[in-house]
Amino acid sequence: xxxxxxxxxxxxxxxxxxxxxxxxxxxxxxxxxxxxxxxxxxxxxxxxxxxxxxxxxxxxxxxxxxxxxxxxxxxxxxxxxxxxxxxxxxxxxxxxxxxxxxxxxxxxxxxxxxxxxxxxxxxxxxxxxxxxxxxxxxxxxxxxxxxxxxxxxxxxxxxxxxxxxxxxxxxxxxxxxxxxxxxxxxxxxxxxxxxxxxxxxxxxxxxxxxxxxxxxxxxxxxxxxxxxxxxxxxxxxxxxxxxxxxxxxxxxxxxxxxxxxxxxx
Amino acid sequence: xxxxxxxxxxxxxxxxxxxxxxxxxxxxxxxxxxxxxxxxxxxxxxxxxxxxxxxxxxxxxxxxxxxxxxxxxxxxxxxxxxxxxxxxxxxxxxxxxxxxxxxxxxxxxxxxxxxxxxxxxxxxxxxxxxxxxxxxxxxxxxxxxxxxxxxxxxxxxxxxxxxxxxxxxxxxxxxxxxxxxxxxxxxxxxxxxxxxxxxxxxxxxxxxxxxxxxxxxxxxxxxxxxxxxxxxxxxxxxxxxxxxxxxxxxxxxxxxxxxxxxxxxxxxxxxxxxxxxxxxxxxxxxxxxxxxxxxxxxxxxxxxxxxxxxxxxxxxxxxxxxxxxxxxxxxxxxxxxxxxxxxxxxxx
Amino acid sequence: xxxxxxxxxxxxxxxxxxxxxxxxxxxxxxxxxxxxxxxxxxxxxxxxxxxxxxxxxxxxxxxxxxxxxxxxxxxxxxxxxxxxxxxxxxxxxxxxxxxxxxxxxxxxxxxxxxxxxxxxxxxxxxxxxxxxxxxxxxxxxxxxxxxxxxxxxxxxxxxxxxxxxxxxxxxxxxxxxxxxxxxxxxxxxxxxxxxxxxxxxxxxxxxxxxxxxxxxxxxxxxxxxxxxxxxxxxxxxxxxxxxxxxxxxxxxxxxxxxxxxxxxxxxx
Numbered sequence: 001x002x003x004x005x006x007x008x009x010x011x012x013x014x015x016x017x018x019x020x021x022x023x024x025x026x027x028x029x030x031x032x033x034x035x036x037x038x039x040x041x042x043x044x045x046x047x048x049x050x051x052x053x054x055x056x057x058x059x060x061x062x063x064x065x066x067x068x069x070x071x072x073x074x075x076x077x078x079x080x081x082x083x084x085x086x087x088x089x090x091x092x093x094x095x096x097x098x099x100x101x102x103x104x105x106x107x108x109x110x111x112x113x114x115x116x117x118x119x120x121x122x123x124x125x126x127x128x129x130x131x132x133x134x135x136x137x138x139x140x141x142x143x144x145x146x147x148x149x150x151x152x153x154x155x156x157x158x159x160x161x162x163x164x165x166x167x168x169x170x171x172x173x174x175x176x177x178x179x180x181x182x183x184x185x186x187x188x189x190x191x192x193x194x195x196x197x198x199x200x201x202x203x204x205x206x207x208x209x210x211x212x213x214x215x216x217x218x219x220x221x222x223x224x225x226x227x228x229x230x231x232x233x234x235x236x237x238x239x240x241x242x243x244x245x246x247x248x249x250x251x252x253x254x255x256x257x258x259x260x261x262x263x264x265x
Numbered sequence: 266x267x268x269x270x271x272x273x274x275x276x277x278x279x280x281x282x283x284x285x286x287x288x289x290x291x292x293x294x295x296x297x298x299x300x301x302x303x304x305x306x307x308x309x310x311x312x313x314x315x316x317x318x319x320x321x322x323x324x325x326x327x328x329x330x331x332x333x334x335x336x337x338x339x340x341x342x343x344x345x346x347x348x349x350x351x352x353x354x355x356x357x358x359x360x361x362x363x364x365x366x367x368x369x370x371x372x373x374x375x376x377x378x379x380x381x382x383x384x385x386x387x388x389x390x391x392x393x394x395x396x397x398x399x400x401x402x403x404x405x406x407x408x409x410x411x412x413x414x415x416x417x418x419x420x421x422x423x424x425x426x427x428x429x430x431x432x433x434x435x436x437x438x439x440x441x442x443x444x445x446x447x448x449x450x451x452x453x454x455x456x457x458x459x460x461x462x463x464x465x466x467x468x469x470x471x472x473x474x475x476x477x478x479x480x481x482x483x484x485x486x487x488x489x490x491x492x493x494x495x496x497x498x499x500x501x502x503x504x505x506x507x508x509x510x511x512x513x514x515x516x517x518x519x520x521x522x523x524x525x526x527x528x529x530x531x532x533x534x535x536x537x538x539x540x541x542x543x544x545x546x547x548x549x550x551x552x553x554x555x556x557x558x559x560x561x562x563x564x565x566x567x568x569x570x571x572x573x574x575x576x577x578x579x580x581x582x583x584x585x586x587x588x589x590x591x592x593x594x595x596x597x598x599x600x601x602x603x604x605x606x607x608x609x610x611x612x613x
Numbered sequence: 614x615x616x617x618x619x620x621x622x623x624x625x626x627x628x629x630x631x632x633x634x635x636x637x638x639x640x641x642x643x644x645x646x647x648x649x650x651x652x653x654x655x656x657x658x659x660x661x662x663x664x665x666x667x668x669x670x671x672x673x674x675x676x677x678x679x680x681x682x683x684x685x686x687x688x689x690x691x692x693x694x695x696x697x698x699x700x701x702x703x704x705x706x707x708x709x710x711x712x713x714x715x716x717x718x719x720x721x722x723x724x725x726x727x728x729x730x731x732x733x734x735x736x737x738x739x740x741x742x743x744x745x746x747x748x749x750x751x752x753x754x755x756x757x758x759x760x761x762x763x764x765x766x767x768x769x770x771x772x773x774x775x776x777x778x779x780x781x782x783x784x785x786x787x788x789x790x791x792x793x794x795x796x797x798x799x800x801x802x803x804x805x806x807x808x809x810x811x812x813x814x815x816x817x818x819x820x821x822x823x824x825x826x827x828x829x830x831x832x833x834x835x836x837x838x839x840x841x842x843x844x845x846x847x848x849x850x851x852x853x854x855x856x857x858x859x860x861x862x863x864x865x866x867x868x869x870x871x872x873x874x875x876x877x878x879x880x881x
Binding site for chain 1: 616617619620621623624627628629630631632634635638682685686688689690692693695701704705707708710711712713714715716718719720721722723728729731732733736759760763764782786792795796817820821823824827828830837838841842845846851854855858861862865866868869870873
C-alpha cells in the first residue's frame with residue numbers, strides 16, 4: 001500500500017523482525033527456555049530438566065498459584081461489580097457529574113501502585129478496620145487498583161451502546177430496571193467479560209502493592225517469583241513465571257470463549 | 266386514540282428544533298410528518314414517545330396530558346429506521362418483550378406473539394435471531410414487536426428508509442394493509458419521502474426549519490399548496506414570480522389568466538404550476554420560450570424552457586419528434602391548473 | 614444521582630480516605646503535631662534527589678523510545694503488512710496482559726553476568742568477562758521499560774491506523790508523493806492524537822513502574838516507587854515514605870490529568 005518497491009518492502013520487514021523478535025518475542029522464549037533448564041551460560045540453555053516444574057507445581061508454589069487465582073478472581077469480580085455500577089450510574093448523570101465521576105474512578109490508574117499499597121497499609125492497620133496481616137488487605141488493594149480499568153472499559157462500552165435499544169424497550173413499556181437487566185446488561189455482556197479478563201490479568205501480575213501488603217500465609221505468584229530470583233533461583237523462578245503466564249492465558253482464553261458466545265449469538 | 270401537540274417547543278442548547286407545534290392526529294388517522302432532515306419532524310415524534318422533553322407546550326394522548334410521563338408509561342408502539350431489534354433475543358422473544366415487561370400471563374403472551382407474527386407474515390421465523398434476517402424481515406419483526414402490545418398509537422420514524430427501493434414499495438403496501446386491519450390505531454409516520462407520505466397518509470403535516478408549514482390531505486396539499494415550500498416539497502412545481510393584474514397575472518411580459526380573487530392587484534405573487542400540467546403547443550395561456558434542456562424520462566420528456574428570465578419545467582408524454590435545444594417552443598397551461606401563492610423566496 | 618453514591622462511597626473509603634491519610638501522615642513525624650519537617654528532611658537527602666532525577670529521566674527516555682519504536686512497528690504492521698501481521702498484532706495484545714517484571718527476568722538470562730550474550734562472547738573470545746554489564750545500571754531498566762511499554766503505544770496507534778482511509782494514501786501516492794512524504798504529511802498528523810495519548814500514558818506508567826526496577830535488583834537504580842517501598846517496608850520510616858509517595862502522586866497525577874485533557878481534545 002505504502003511502499004511499492006519490492007526491495008524496500010523486504011528491507012522494512014527485515015528491520016521489523018530485527019527490532020521485534022529480540023525485543024518482544026525473545027524475552028518470552030527465554031523465560032520459557034530457562035524454565036526447562038538448569039544452566040544458561042551460552043547461546044542455548046543447558047541441563048534440560050522438568051525439575052523446575054515439579055517444584056513450581058507443588059508446595060508453596062502451588063499454594064501461591066491458588067492464592068493468586070483466588071485473589072485475581074475475587075478482585076476482578078468485585079472490581080467489575082463496582083466499576084460497572086459506577087459506569088452505569090455515571091451514564092445517567094449530566095455532563096459535569098459524569099466527568100467528575102470518571103475522573104474519580106480513573107484516579108487509581110494515575111496513582112502509583114506502590115502508593116496505593118502504602119495508603120491501604122496506613123489506613124487499615126488500625127481499628128475499626130484492621131485488615132493488615134490478613135488476605136483481605138491484598139484483595140482489597142488489588143480491587144482498588146483494577147476497578148479503574150473495569151470502570152474505564154465498561155464506561156466506553158456504554159457510550160458505544162446504541163440508545164435505540166433502550167428506547168425501543170422503554171417504548172414497549174419496560175421500566176428502567178427491566179431495561180437494565182433484560183436489555184442493557186445482556187448487550188454489555190461482551191464488554192463486561194472483556195473487562196473481567198483485563199482485571200484478572202492485571203491482578204495476576206500485580207507486584208508493587210502486593211509487596212507492601214502480603215501476609216506470610218497469602219503469598220501470590222509474583223511475590224514468589226521475586227523471592228526465587230532474589231535468592232538466585234532464576235530457573236525455578238522462570239518455571240513459576242511460565243505457570244503464571246499459562247494460568248493467565250488460560251483464564252483469558254476461557255473468558256474470550258464466553259465473550260464470543262455472548263456477542264450477538 | 267388521538268395525539269395532540271399543544272404549542273410544543275423543543276430546544277437543544279438554545280437551538281430551536283421544534284417551534285411551537287400545534288397539531289392533532291385524530292383517532293385511527295394516519296398522519297405523515299413530511300420534511301427534509303433537520304425540519305423537526307423526528308423531534309416531534311420523539312416528544313410523543315417521551316424521549317424528548319418539550320421546553321414548553323404539552324403533549325396529549327387521547328385527551329390525557331402525558332408530557333411528564335416517562336416513555337414506559339405511555340403505552341405507544343414505536344418503529345425506528347434501524348429497527349433496534351434486541352440482537353441477543355430470538356424473534357419471538359423480541360416480540361414478547363413488551364408483553365413480558367407488563368407482566369402479561371404466559372399463555373396470553375404466546376397467543377399475542379403468534380398473532381403479531383402472523384399479521385406481519387413472520388410466523389415462520391419465530392425462532393431465528395435478528396441477524397439471520399434480511400432488512401425487510403427485521404422491519405416486519407420490529408412492527409410485530411410494536412403491535413404485540415396492542416398500542417392505540419403507533420409511531421413510525423422513517424421505517425422504510427433503510428430498505429432498497431423495491432422492498433420499500435412492498436412494505437408500503439403492507440403498512441397500508443395493516444392500517445386497514447387495525448383501523449382504530451392512530452399512526453404518526455415520519456418521513457422525508459413524499460411518495461410514502463402521499464401513498465399512506467390520511468393527512469400530511471409538512472415541516473421545515475422547526476416549523477409546521479402546512480397540514481392537509483394529500484390532495485389538498487398537492488392541488489392547492491399553501492406556500493412555496495409545500496408546493497416544491499410535495500410533488501415538485503414551477504414557482505414563477507408574477508405580478509397580479511386584473512383577471513390574471515403578468516409573467517415575463519405575458520398575461521396569464523388565473524383566479525386572482527384573493528390577490529390584490531399590483532401585488533407580487535408566485536404562480537405555482539405542476540410540470541405535468543404544462544402543455545406543449547398552442548392552448549390557453551400561451552407562453553413562448555427557448556428550450557434550454559431536454560431530458561428523456563421513459564414515459565415522459567422533461568423540458569426546461571426559458572421564458573423571459575425564468576425556466577419553466579414541462580413534463581409531456583414521450584414525444585416522437587422532441588424539440589432540440591435552442592429551438593423556440595410554445596407552452597400553455599389551463600387557468601384552473603395554476604395556483605397563486607403569496608410571494609416568497611422565488612422573488613429572491 | 615442517588616445511584617452514583619454507593620460506588621463513590623466505596624471508592625472514598627478504600628482509596629481516597631487512605632490516600633488522605635498518607636498526606637496527613639507525611640506532615641506528622643512520629644505521631645507528633647503537624648510539621649513540614651519530614652519534607653525538609655526528605656528533600657535534603659541525597660538519596661531522594663537522586664531517585665527523583667533517575668525516575669524522571671528514565672520515564673522521559675523510555676517514553677521517547679516507546680514512541681519511536683511503537684510508531685515504526687505499528688507503521689509496518691498497518692501499512693506494509695506481511696503474512697502474519699495480524700498474528701503479531703494479537704501477540705501485542707497478549708503481551709500487555711503479562712506483568713512487567715517478566716521482561717527483567719528474561720533480560721537477566723539474555724544480558725546477565727553469566728547470561729547467553731556474555732556466555733556466547735566469552736565462549737568465542739575466551740575473555741574472562743562478557744561486554745554486556747549494563748543490566749544493573751539505569752540502562753538495563755531503560756531497555757526493560759521500552760520493551761514492556763512499547764505495546765502500550767502500538768495499540769492506540771494500530772487502532773488509529775485502522776481508521777485511516779487507505780484511499781487517502783492512494784490519493785497521495787497517485788499524486789506522486791513518496792513513502793516518507795506520505796508518512797510525514799498524511800499518516801503522522803492522523804496518528805498524533807494516538808501518539809499523544811499513548812505517550813502520556815506510558816510516561817505515567819514509567820514514573821510509577823516498580824516491578825522492573827525491583828527485579829533488576831541494582832543498588833544504583835532507585836526510583837521514587839522503590840524509595841517508597843524501601844522507606845516503608847525496609848526502614849519502617851512511614852512519614853518519609855509518605856512524603857515520597859505524595860511527591861510521586863503529584864507528579865504522576867498531574868501528568869495523567871494532562872493526558873486526559875490531551876486525549877479528550879484529540880477525541881480519543
